[in-house]
Amino acid sequence: MFSGEFGSHFDPRENSEHTAEFGEVNTFELTQGCWVVSVEGDSSQYDVSYRYIEDGEEGEVISDDCSTDFQPQTGDGTDFDVLTELDINEKSKILVTITCQEEGECDEPLMFTDGNKAVNDLFLEPSFIPIMLICGVGFIFIPLGWLLIAINRGRNPGVHITQSQTTAILNPPNQNMSQDEEILTTDELYKLVRGELPISAEENKNIPGPFADADTRIRKSATTKVGGSINRASVHTPENPPTDDSWKNWDEA
Numbered sequence: 001m002f003s004g005e006f007g008s009h010f011d012p013r014e015n016s017e018h019t020a021e022f023g024e025v026n027t028f029e030l031t032q033g034c035w036v037v038s039v040e041g042d043s044s045q046y047d048v049s050y051r052y053i054e055d056g057e058e059g060e061v062i063s064d065d066c067s068t069d070f071q072p073q074t075g076d077g078t079d080f081d082v083l084t085e086l087d088i089n090e091k092s093k094i095l096v097t098i099t100c101q102e103e104g105e106c107d108e109p110l111m112f113t114d115g116n117k118a119v120n121d122l123f124l125e126p127s128f129i130p131i132m133l134i135c136g137v138g139f140i141f142i143p144l145g146w147l148l149i150a151i152n153r154g155r156n157p158g159v160h161i162t163q164s165q166t167t168a169i170l171n172p173p174n175q176n177m178s179q180d181e182e183i184l185t186t187d188e189l190y191k192l193v194r195g196e197l198p199i200s201a202e203e204n205k206n207i208p209g210p211f212a213d214a215d216t217r218i219r220k221s222a223t224t225k226v227g228g229s230i231n232r233a234s235v236h237t238p239e240n241p242p243t244d245d246s247w248k249n250w251d252e253a
Contacts, residue, residue: 009121010072010074011078012072020096020110021109022098023098026095026096029091031114032089034066034087035085037085038072038081038082038083038111039083040079045101045105048084049096051097052093062094063086069119083110
């Protein structure tokens with residue numbers, strides 16, 4: 001329904017107020033505005049002049065220094081060519097003279113449409129007003145949505161891990177972990193990714209046991225240094241033989 005109304009507002013065959021044909025004297029009155037001159041099909045064979053009529057005589061050329069949002073179009077596939085846009089400053093009577101480059105190629109009439117009036121009439125259509133209201137509400141909510149996103153980003157700053165931290169995680173300096181070192185738990189790894197780096201501290205192993213009458217703390221046994229050979233050089237020599245018979249017992253054994 002709306003597409004049909006839209007097409008009728010931009011179809012010069014329906015909304016043009018004046019027409020001019022080849023081989024006729026075309027004089028009519030135009031009100032103030034930007035008038036779009038169009039023709040159905042190809043306009044390359046048309047040579048047209050537009051002049052004011054002053055005191056019944058042909059006057060100066062009409063200026064084409066104006067612009068409008070009106071573009072001839074329709075939904076049935078018909079093509080239109082725009083010849084010019086006439087800038088009429090005040091209500092005036094004009095003369096349109098058409099010359100055709102080849103005979104029989106200028107049968108279609110020129111159509112004169114007040115472009116600004118046609119566009120304004122479209123906005124006043126009852127079926128077009130709800131669409132404009134919906135578009136207006138959408139334009140209001142789009143910046144509001146961006147504002148809410150910006151506020152949420154400000155409240156929840158992202159965690160940034162520096163390159164040095166990433167390198168330290170992927171390439172630890174000590175590849176061969178000693179027995180005293182511990183592997184990070186899942187909770188500690190989660191905190192590390194969020195930027196909450198765990199504080200390394202020496203494990204306190206001197207914690208008293210849960211029982212008051214028993215000490216369960218690990219005690220290291222005293223180490224004794226053992227070194228050298230268990231065999232000692234004898235103090236007995238042929239010149240200083242033993243005074244007892246212990247050497248005989250060792251020999252018999």
